[in-house]
Amino acid sequence: PYSKHFHVVTSLPNVYFNKIGEGKYALKKLNLEDENISQYGAADFEHLSWKQILDGYSCTECGRCTANCPANLTGKKLSPREIIVNIRKRTEDKAPLILAKVDEQNEMMQKTLVHNYISDEELWACTTCMACVYECPVTIEHVDSIVEMRRNLVLTESNFPSELNAVFKNLETNGTPWAFNAQDRANWAEGLNIKTMAEDPNAEYLFWVGCAGSFDARYQKVSKAFATLLQKANVDFRILGVEEQCNGDTARRLGNEYLAQMMMQSNVETLNNYGVKKIVTACPHCFNSLKNEYPQFGGKFEVVHHSELISELINQGKLELKNEEVKNKVTYHDSCYLGRYNNIFEAPRNSLEHINGLELIEMSRSKDKGLCCGAGGGRMFLEETEGTRINVYRAEEALKTNADTIASACPFCMTMLSDGIKTLDKTEEVQVKDIAEIVLENLKQ
Numbered sequence: 001p002y003s004k005h006f007h008v009v010t011s012l013p014n015v016y017f018n019k020i021g022e023g024k025y026a027l028k029k030l031n032l033e034d035e036n037i038s039q040y041g042a043a044d045f046e047h048l049s050w051k052q053i054l055d056g057y058s059c060t061e062c063g064r065c066t067a068n069c070p071a072n073l074t075g076k077k078l079s080p081r082e083i084i085v086n087i088r089k090r091t092e093d094k095a096p097l098i099l100a101k102v103d104e105q106n107e108m109m110q111k112t113l114v115h116n117y118i119s120d121e122e123l124w125a126c127t128t129c130m131a132c133v134y135e136c137p138v139t140i141e142h143v144d145s146i147v148e149m150r151r152n153l154v155l156t157e158s159n160f161p162s163e164l165n166a167v168f169k170n171l172e173t174n175g176t177p178w179a180f181n182a183q184d185r186a187n188w189a190e191g192l193n194i195k196t197m198a199e200d201p202n203a204e205y206l207f208w209v210g211c212a213g214s215f216d217a218r219y220q221k222v223s224k225a226f227a228t229l230l231q232k233a234n235v236d237f238r239i240l241g242v243e244e245q246c247n248g249d250t251a252r253r254l255g256n257e258y259l260a261q262m263m264m265q266s267n268v269e270t271l272n273n274y275g276v277k278k279i280v281t282a283c284p285h286c287f288n289s290l291k292n293e294y295p296q297f298g299g300k301f302e303v304v305h306h307s308e309l310i311s312e313l314i315n316q317g318k319l320e321l322k323n324e325e326v327k328n329k330v331t332y333h334d335s336c337y338l339g340r341y342n343n344i345f346e347a348p349r350n351s352l353e354h355i356n357g358l359e360l361i362e363m364s365r366s367k368d369k370g371l372c373c374g375a376g377g378g379r380m381f382l383e384e385t386e387g388t389r390i391n392v393y394r395a396e397e398a399l400k401t402n403a404d405t406i407a408s409a410c411p412f413c414m415t416m417l418s419d420g421i422k423t424l425d426k427t428e429e430v431q432v433k434d435i436a437e438i439v440l441e442n443l444k445q
Contacts, residue, residue, distance in 0.1 A: 007060045011138040014058035017051055018139035023292030025130060025341050027147055030257045041151025041255065044113045045091045046098070048145060055140040056088030065132035065142060070372040070394075071125040075387020078125035080132035080142040086117040087145065114149050123149050124161060127390070128253050128377030129336040134368055147377075150255030164254060167381045171259055175245030176211040177381055186241035188213070188220040192227055196241040201274045205230075205237040205309075208290065210283035211246050212411030218418070219411040219434075226282055226306050226436040232443065233318040235309075237280070243270055249285040252293070254378035261297070264289070268299035282306040282436065284337035284410045285376075291342070305338060307348040307409045307435050314354050320444040325357030330438070331403040332360065333394070333417060334370035335410035348409045348435050355442045361401040371397060373420075375412035395420025399430065406432045 019025070030040060042048045065080035066072050072079055090113045097109055104110075114123070123146055132142040153159045167177045174182050186196065188209070197206065207230070213223040230237050245263055252260035271279075279301050281287050291303035313319045330352055338344045345367045352360050365371045374390030384390065395417055398406045406421070408414045418432045 007058050007138065010054060010058040011060070014051075014054050015139050017054070019141070023295075025133075025143070025288075026292040026296070027144070027252060029261070029296045030151065032258055032261060039152070040155035040257070041153070042113065042145070042148040043152045043156065045087060045094060047152070048087065048148060052141070052145045052148070053087065053091055055142075055145065056084055056091060058138045059084045059088065059140060060138060061085065062137065064135040064137065065140070068131040068135045068369075070127055070129060070131065070374060070390045073371075074390050074393050076125040077119065077386070078122045083118060083122065083142055083146060084140055087113065090117045114152055118149065120153060120159070123153065124382065125386075126377050127336070127372045127374055127379045129372035130340040131336075131372065134340050147253060147255060150253075151257055152255075154255035155258060160255070161382055163382055164378075167254075167378075168251065168256055168259060171246055171251055171263065175263070176215060177246065177250050178211065178215055180215045182245070183242055185209075185214045185244055186239065188223050189227065189239065189241075192224065192231075194227060195238050196243075197238045197274045197276075198241070198243065200238065203236045203238040204278060205235060206271070206274075206276045206279045207237045207239050208247075208279050208281040208283075208286050209239055209244060210281060210286045210411065212415070213282055214244070216411060216415070219414060222282055222411070222414070222434040222436055225434065225440045226310075229310060229313070229319060229436055229440055229443075233313045235313070235318075240270065247283075247286045247289040248293075249289045250378050250381070252289075253376070254381075264294060264297045264299075268294055268297045271299055271301065276301060278302045278304070280304050280306055280309050282409070282411070282434070284335040284342070285412065288337045288341050305342075305344060305347070305409070307338070307351060308344065310435060310439055311347040311350045314351055314439070319439065321354055321356065321439070321442050322444050323356060326355060326442060327357060328355075328405060329359045329361055329401070329403045330405045330407050331363055331398055331401040332366070332407040332409075333363070333373065333398065333413055334367055335408070335413050336370070336372050336376050338409055339370055340368055348407070351435055351439055352407060355438070358442075361403050363397050363401055365397060373410075373413040373416035375416045380412050380415070389420070389423070391416035391420040392423050393420075395424055395426075399424065399426060404430060405438070406430060407435055407438060408432060409435045
């Protein structure tokens, strides 16, 4: 009865106990204050939740998860199916020994799920894009288990790729994954006459700019474009300026829960002190954290993505678009953290479809089937040496549409797709632009 066909029995309760509702993909908060806890994350099967073990016994081994995994599609060793199957194998191998009270020195008892059954390389290859979870017919939650094992590597073993040393240090000292001075966070806004919360906290929206929007030279242009749209639509907004720091998504997905919680708690304190109620951001990673994970730390806000607000302002007539027809073929790339994580597929498309003459062309993989750019789960800051680079693979899919412009609504996606287009030597043929930039270019003067 405990063969792989056991899923006939276990799949129904696994579906029943599936997470549902808004924010269902939020990561579990670790209790870091209990001094009696010595193991953080999962090194072995007994550190996983009962639901994660049930996932292992519910797997039908159909392979849909692996067939849609961007890492696997591009030649990496990661197979979401094998992750789940190996959780089951380890449980089957070790659980009877625990029940029989076999000596800890037993060879099988000395092994662990991480390292002996699942390699570090597999765990670090994951982009946390949720394609595997979306495709699973029995609602297995692969990403939760992968992050739980990453937490063990980082928090318990201090074992992680060398590139992350600088990332964690920068987050801790500068409040950003890059080596920028935190005091320069609001430099992008010079000359735009944007007030900070410290100057006047009475505004409808707080514009959460994010690290890329504050420091990345390319995405600063998006911050300026979106701020200009808000001003033209007479939306009352403020920024935090130097008081803003990373939302914690990067550290959390990389397994550094301690650092993530430190930043999240600090941000919640800042936001609550100002009495912030509504937040708008152009970064899906900031959006997902602020909306779905900050409530774990006492931060309950109404959070909207900039593509949603832009679409709403166009529909309300507060942003008027040009009447003259444009000749532009555009393909839109769905951000995983905006799309699959938060079910926002139509708002960015609605904004583009309002532009007279703009032809919106869908890629072969789009909406909930969209392929990751390769940057999620902290992969933005890790080298990709095995197989084809995911961003190049995705850029090739975009080029097949023969579009003039690739539209994006995420700073990481923009960086990855721009780099992919550059690698393919197609920068003369196609541009990568944010939704805000495209709308601003087509705004009635």
